Amino acid sequence: MAQGRRFEHLLPGILLLVMACLATVFVGCDSGLHRGVHLFLEEPFPKKLSAWHLFAGAANEGHLTPNTGVLPYDLNTPLFSDYADKYRFVWMPAGSSAEYKDDAPFEFPIGTIFVKSFAFPVAGRLGEERLIETRLLVRTKSAWVPLPYIWNAGRTEATLQLVPDPVRIRYTDAAGRGHDFTYQIPNTNECHECHDNNKVLQPIGPKARNLNKDFSYRDGVANQLARWVTVGYLRGAPEPAAAPRAAKWSESASESLSARALAYLDNNCAHCHQPGGTAGYTGVDFRLGHFDAARFGVCKHPNSAGNMGERRYDLVPGNPDDSILVYRLESTMPKVMMPQIGRDVVHAEGVALIREWVTSLHGSSCGNVAPR
Amino acid sequence: MPWNIDGTFFSQYRSQLAWLFSLSLAAIAGSCSHAPLDMQKHLQEQLITAKPGAVIEVPEGKFHFDRTLSLTVDKVTLRGKGMDKTVLSFAGQKEGAQGLLVKANDFTIEDIGIEDSAGDALTVQGGTNIIIRRVRAEWTRGADAGNGPYAIYPVECKNLLVEDSVARGAADAGIYVGQSENVVIRRNRSEYNVDGYEIENSENVDAYENIATHNTGGMGVFNLPNLPRQGGKHVRVFKNQILDNNTPNFAPVSLGPIHDLPTGTGIYVMAIKNVEVFGNKIQNNNTVNVFLIHYDTGVGDSLQETASSPITQQIFKPGDTRYYPFLQQVYVHDNDISGGGKSADSRITVMKQMADALGGSLPDILYDGRVDPAWPKKGANAGQICIGNNGAASFLNFDAAGGMKRPVRDLKNYACTLPALPAVSIPSVAAQISATPNGAIAR
Numbered sequence: 001m002a003q004g005r006r007f008e009h010l011l012p013g014i015l016l017l018v019m020a021c022l023a024t025v026f027v028g029c030d031s032g033l034h035r036g037v038h039l040f041l042e043e044p045f046p047k048k049l050s051a052w053h054l055f056a057g058a059a060n061e062g063h064l065t066p067n068t069g070v071l072p073y074d075l076n077t078p079l080f081s082d083y084a085d086k087y088r089f090v091w092m093p094a095g096s097s098a099e100y101k102d103d104a105p106f107e108f109p110i111g112t113i114f115v116k117s118f119a120f121p122v123a124g125r126l127g128e129e130r131l132i133e134t135r136l137l138v139r140t141k142s143a144w145v146p147l148p149y150i151w152n153a154g155r156t157e158a159t160l161q162l163v164p165d166p167v168r169i170r171y172t173d174a175a176g177r178g179h180d181f182t183y184q185i186p187n188t189n190e191c192h193e194c195h196d197n198n199k200v201l202q203p204i205g206p207k208a209r210n211l212n213k214d215f216s217y218r219d220g221v222a223n224q225l226a227r228w229v230t231v232g233y234l235r236g237a238p239e240p241a242a243a244p245r246a247a248k249w250s251e252s253a254s255e256s257l258s259a260r261a262l263a264y265l266d267n268n269c270a271h272c273h274q275p276g277g278t279a280g281y282t283g284v285d286f287r288l289g290h291f292d293a294a295r296f297g298v299c300k301h302p303n304s305a306g307n308m309g310e311r312r313y314d315l316v317p318g319n320p321d322d323s324i325l326v327y328r329l330e331s332t333m334p335k336v337m338m339p340q341i342g343r344d345v346v347h348a349e350g351v352a353l354i355r356e357w358v359t360s361l362h363g364s365s366c367g368n369v370a371p372r
Numbered sequence: 373m374p375w376n377i378d379g380t381f382f383s384q385y386r387s388q389l390a391w392l393f394s395l396s397l398a399a400i401a402g403s404c405s406h407a408p409l410d411m412q413k414h415l416q417e418q419l420i421t422a423k424p425g426a427v428i429e430v431p432e433g434k435f436h437f438d439r440t441l442s443l444t445v446d447k448v449t450l451r452g453k454g455m456d457k458t459v460l461s462f463a464g465q466k467e468g469a470q471g472l473l474v475k476a477n478d479f480t481i482e483d484i485g486i487e488d489s490a491g492d493a494l495t496v497q498g499g500t501n502i503i504i505r506r507v508r509a510e511w512t513r514g515a516d517a518g519n520g521p522y523a524i525y526p527v528e529c530k531n532l533l534v535e536d537s538v539a540r541g542a543a544d545a546g547i548y549v550g551q552s553e554n555v556v557i558r559r560n561r562s563e564y565n566v567d568g569y570e571i572e573n574s575e576n577v578d579a580y581e582n583i584a585t586h587n588t589g590g591m592g593v594f595n596l597p598n599l600p601r602q603g604g605k606h607v608r609v610f611k612n613q614i615l616d617n618n619t620p621n622f623a624p625v626s627l628g629p630i631h632d633l634p635t636g637t638g639i640y641v642m643a644i645k646n647v648e649v650f651g652n653k654i655q656n657n658n659t660v661n662v663f664l665i666h667y668d669t670g671v672g673d674s675l676q677e678t679a680s681s682p683i684t685q686q687i688f689k690p691g692d693t694r695y696y697p698f699l700q701q702v703y704v705h706d707n708d709i710s711g712g713g714k715s716a717d718s719r720i721t722v723m724k725q726m727a728d729a730l731g732g733s734l735p736d737i738l739y740d741g742r743v744d745p746a747w748p749k750k751g752a753n754a755g756q757i758c759i760g761n762n763g764a765a766s767f768l769n770f771d772a773a774g775g776m777k778r779p780v781r782d783l784k785n786y787a788c789t790l791p792a793l794p795a796v797s798i799p800s801v802a803a804q805i806s807a808t809p810n811g812a813i814a815r
Contacts, residue, residue: 307627
């Protein structure tokens with residue numbers, strides 16, 4: 001390892017050139033070439049995002065034009081990421097498709113690429129966005145591989161970085177609210193924090209309940225599950241009406257409070273808080289459709305929480321101020337906050353939703369134990 | 373803003389050059405010790421790119437990290453130059469709750485100090501064949517409710533060895549082993565924590581030749597409900613020194629049961645079966661030297677509580693139906709027990725009242741006498757709590773279930789013996805165990 005690195009130090013330019021050549025002639029991607037996307041299934045993965053040919057031309061201030069076969073999608077209730085705008089795409093090799101599953105991420109074929117780009121508004125320039133990072137999740141022959149690409153200042157190229165540096169974000173949003181914080185880009189190990197289940201890295205978002213919604217494609221509005229079937233990316237799926245559907249967390253007019261809150265907890269907490277997840281050992285399970293009161297933390301002592309003020313229980317029905325769940329969502333202190341990574345600011349609207357939901361639950365205490 | 377080891381400010385602008393820069397750094401690190409080195413980035417990169425079998429050596433020095441360091445690669449050894457010479461400091465941590473977070477098998481860490489993490493200092497989660505050796509995990513400001521809960525925190529591990537390590541300042545336990553099996557904890561020193569050692573929901577554990585001193589409590593061996601792994605058992609606690617654990621409890625209320633651990637507890641054994649406590653020196657723990665209890669005595673609230681289901685709105689008891697709260701088959705023998713119980717923690721009403729009723733002090737060994745009515749074996753000692761050869765140690769069954777109406781001071785009902793529990797064997801580290809001399813540990 002050390003020798004290899006010394007070699008790179010001596011000849012970085014040549015190495016870059018070699019890698020670029022390798023990237024363009026890499027084999028095993030015939031079907032990829034057919035669609036224009038270049039697929040890489042083993043190390044070394046390209047150092048430049050452009051080598052994948054996922055987008056047409058250079059990124060133009062956040063507007064990523066997908067290449068042929070690169071299908072945009074979004075989720076009913078996404079993970080909150082510091083108010084970043086997130087642009088999601090999926091691509092699969094020609095002739096391959098994912099197998100539908102009701103309650104888990106689909107079974108995706110080798111060669112599947114998920115592409116998620118994170119962008120923030122640019123201070124003083126209405127409507128403009130600054131691309132920060134584009135994360136790829138690639139299904140290789142043996143495993144899913146996370147590849148974080150970080151955009152340069154000119155937004156002309158993104159480079160693969162295992163341990164990216166934090167980025168200062170400053171802007172005023174459309175509502176006039178100022179944002180000024182340090183955005184921590186997860187390193188590749190931190191990808192595992194959220195994506196691992198029983199030590200196997202899995203996609204999180206692309207489940208039936210999250211994808212079962214309409215999307216505005218270039219040629220019109222269509223349900224995403226139906227569209228994935230149409231383009232050959234999904235097999236075995238029922239009609240959208242018969243598939244599970246998570247609530248949209250913010251749509252208070254059409255969705256119940258409980259459905260919105262549980263969808264929010266599912267997509268912001270359950271990737272760790274489920275059996276086999278990073279926080280499986282806590283016994284807390286926030287998966288939608290797996291509700292169990294004690295495993296939702298109702299009147300449950302946390303088992304390794306640390307200082308949570310005077311709070312004793314994860315969730316006290318009717319009492320958000322005494323609920324550690326709410327306290328953690330409202331915090332940005334590293335020991336207190338949840339999720340532990342991937343969030344640097346408080347999601348005020350999400351907190352408001354969970355507060356309202358906890359308040360709506362029956363009761364106002366856990367037994368007759370008064371806080372000390 | 374993060375600062376590297378030389379105090380050089382780095383900002384987002386560096387990200388533009390970060391890739392080339394990091395390659396150069398890696399090369400420099402291998403050959404030249406004078407170059408500025410961003411150890412946070414460098415070590416994390418080493419941990420990410422390590423191949424199985426790698427030994428990552430961290431040089432002497434104090435290195436600052438503002439986010440969790442993590443490892444997911446199997447068969448990696450992380451080695452410093454000594455627990456006081458190679459120090460990973462997380463003071464001012466900005467991201468992540470842990471100091472070092474390991475989710476890998478066949479992991480060894482040795483000769484490293486970890487200081488001032490926001491949450492737990494060293495977490496090893498779900499690993500098989502884990503060795504933690506000569507590691508110091510500490511909060512340098514001393515006892516403080518704002519410290520992380522656990523210094524050394526292996527959880528859901530199998531074949532685990534924790535030896536010759538030091539833990540200080542944890543707001544819960546200095547050295548914790550939870551939901552694990554085949555565990556040896558030996559020759560460690562744990563001090564100025566709330567709990568010195570905790571063995572929780574674990575099976576086949578040997579804890580020996582450890583020192584627990586100046587904690588709130590010395591060592592706990594117990595099972596708790598609502599955790600995925602239940603039914604911890606077969607724990608041997610022997611040849612330890614559990615001395616002067618009288619540091620006022622500084623656990624925050626959110627740590628639940630541990631917040632109510634009486635200051636001045638020596639060894640407590642709760643809601644577990646097959647525990648052997650022998651050959652220990654247990655002295656001068658001011659509330660009680662040895663505390664043998666049912667879950668309700670130690671925690672006493674949550675199993676009795678009711679709440680309503682957020683979904684069905686029905687009232688339920690949040691208890692865990694898999695959980696068994698009784699204590700049984702505990703053998704306490706051949707210990708050197710003295711000087712405890714002189715000043716029971718006045719914060720814990722029941723202990724204080726009992727001490728007052730007994731003329732001011734509590735006996736050395738306190739047993740709550742709670743037995744499962746469903747047990748077929750009735751009689752004076754249905755729980756098979758056996759106590760013998762503990763010198764002049766005094767005893768009291770305080771009859772918690774009977775409202776303390778029928779206390780028993782006489783040990784004759786408890787003068788039984790139980791078969792010795794077998795020693796724990798860890799196949800993966802057996803050779804190392806036999807090859808390691810019984811040395812004194814760092815103080």
